[in-house]
Amino acid sequence: MEKKIILDGNVVAKHVKDQLKNRIEELKGKDVVPCLATILVGDDPSSETYVRMKGNACEKLAILSKRIHMSKDTTTQELLEKITELNDDPSVHGILLQHPVPGHIDERKAFEAIAIEKDVDGVTSLGYGQTAFGFGEYPSCTPAAILEIMDFYKLNAEGKHAVVVGRSPILGKPVSALLLNRNATVTTCHSYTQNLPQIVKQADIVVAAVGKPNFIKGEWIKEGAIVLDAGYNEGNIGDAEYDSCFEKAFAITPVPGGVGPVTISMLLKHTVHAAGKSLEIHEKHK
Amino acid sequence: MEKKIILDGNVVAKHVKDQLKNRIEELKGKDVVPCLATILVGDDPSSETYVRMKGNACEKLAILSKRIHMSKDTTTQELLEKITELNDDPSVHGILLQHPVPGHIDERKAFEAIAIEKDVDGVTSLGYGQTAFGFGEYPSCTPAAILEIMDFYKLNAEGKHAVVVGRSPILGKPVSALLLNRNATVTTCHSYTQNLPQIVKQADIVVAAVGKPNFIKGEWIKEGAIVLDAGYNEGNIGDAEYDSCFEKAFAITPVPGGVGPVTISMLLKHTVHAAGKSLEIHEKHK
Structure with a gap:
């Protein structure tokens, strides 16, 4: 059997921050x-x-x-x-x-x-629209973190069926948009969704973004799926029931130590990027 | 058996234009x-x-x-x-x-x-973002037409599974967003989608927005589904194979005479609305 992967957000966050350190030094020099x-x-x-x-x-x-x-x-x-x-x-x-x-x-x-050039947390409708159209600079940080984790662990979304459970403006909607731009087939689910377990069962990639502890059950998960849990409920509990989902998944983010730490590092990355952009603009006008 | 409905775009367009005439008169008075x-x-x-x-x-x-x-x-x-x-x-x-x-x-x-206040064709990323977040004034006209047809024929999207085939910025993406806002579970498909027929087969609502003549086949359609064909290919051919889809569907838009005429009436509706808004703003500043 293929080895399961626990997607370690602390490792990804450290990787991102290490890259940022160089860039911050460079900017300080200017x-x-x-x-x-x-x-x-x-x-x-x-x-x-x-x-x-x-x-x-x-x-x-x-x-x-x-x-x-x-x-x-x-x-x-x-x-x-x-x-x-x-x-x-x-x-x-x-x-x-x-x-x-x-x-x-x-x-x-x-x-x-x-x-828009300071919207590093990705909350404006303009930023969302630009992200959905494929040229946004700063997607909302949790969706950006999910993509960063996938990239770090070389998990490809292309042609995969992604099921996103949740549709908030800073999570479900932008992560759906980002996965669509990565050429996944994307289903967005929410409180009105009928037969949620059967829909999740089809997913190669499940994004839990619903804000309810242990909501997604292992029995809903297709054998070999990727489970990305953006939930962060009281008592450090995710939106996916970890143990039962772990049994089925090929790769899974734990809570805590999964999406959370990477989210903050995305905020830092966007801020540093915005500082770099401000410099470019400044230099252009000199 | 329940009677099939042919969703007549000319009837819907006439209804929209009749409403607009009154509003245009009113504006002319001002x-x-x-x-x-x-x-x-x-x-x-x-x-x-x-x-x-x-x-x-x-x-x-x-x-x-x-x-x-x-x-x-x-x-x-x-x-x-x-x-x-x-x-x-x-x-x-x-x-x-x-x-x-x-x-x-x-x-x-x-x-x-x-x-943004003149983007009556719904092409800006800001307009798209506002639409997706639920407060856009002028969604792109074809998606707006699809919703207008559903409203006219009292076809409710809530809790339904909508499958949108296509993901262009003026069609697939905004119609997905609008249907999501109407509380449908929405799957967006495209050229990388695997097993498209099986995915379409689950749909209560199918939106064909792919730009390929007769691409969606009747055998893909679930008995009793709603088929909304936004395709408009050479020789007045839709994206859905009309005869075979008609057999399966509960309601279907023909091509021509379906989504097309309503699209133009949405452009007119948005323009008249924008004129009304400009007047409001003008009066506020008097």
Whole structure:
């Protein structure tokens, strides 16, 4: 029997970061220090944790982290003004607005206000459209991580049937688009899907992006499939039932230590890339 | 046995245009005459025919048609300047750049230059992204026509399995996105898809958007499925083999007289809508 592969996100993340280090040095030689601005609105403890993790990951790599914390009473207008200010600030290369913002804020409007060249988290509809049309610079980070893992382990999507369970704007939709661009046949499933187990059973590649712990069962998985679990539920539990899916899969991402660490490294990669692009533009105008 | 439905595009188109007539009258009362600018570059005879058909359809409905014909030697820069001029012209509400432009022109760049509020043909990546995220004003016209036909005949997509054969930016991708937003489970297929007949066989809704005459065979169709044929090949032949598909389908669009006439009426609808929006914006700023 062919050996099973556990897709180790920490190994992939380290590989990405090692490549970035050289690029960051190179940019520093040209007086550019990549900088990610993170915006946290309100005091949600898990959002605080996420933002802190992202900021710390930047600093470990000598990427500047500009941490903006706005009160929970911030209005949509105030948030838009802050985003505009960051759009206009040439020392900022990427902007991340931590989801979710307090309910009274028009979150979509805020996301849409992020300048495309700084949308390193891939949240704008323009960024999504460009990704789907094959020329997006910064796809949403979790979908980008999934593709990065596939590339690292030389897992080819072409001609394969990929079933994506979930259709959120930052996960299910963009990962479907990216896999389609890799020439997979893509089925996107969600809460209205009938006969989900039978559909998943056909998949050569399963992407679990539904946000429900242990939702995808091993008995749904075709023998020899690739299972990519983007879920991250309370208690470090993925969207796929790991042990039973492991039995069936040829390759699988664990939770934790699978897609998660690579997601953050994609955010760093996009920020460094955006810093490089800003330099190119600057040099062109000299 | 339940009666089969032939989805008559001419009936749907007439219904749409009848509704538009009232709206156009209303706008005229406020001194706004909807205007579609069409840009044809070069002398391709079928492109000339398409543009003429669209212009004539406007005029039949008292929508102004501003027909711009540029020589086949037009540069990308010249085309971009023309588009900018039309973007800035408040008397123009919609811009249609006829595809394909001559090979030396960067067509994507030209499409992307169209202002989102005038992208009534749904060609920009921003428009696509907004459509996929559920708040696009003007989806690409053929996908919009397919949904319009479904609505007219009260064919519900929710929970159904839709299989879209084709993945072009103006057809396969946006129709997949629209059906997903209607809560269908959506599979997008293309030239790399393995076992296409078996995948189509699962579909409650089949969208043929592949551009190959008689490509989809009746034996691939599940008994009682809905077949929506967006193909329009030489000699008025669709992408689905009509007679054999008709045998199996519960409802089917003929070619010609199916999706085609509704597509043009969607272009008119979007143009009139854009004219109405321009008025709203104007009134807000008074």
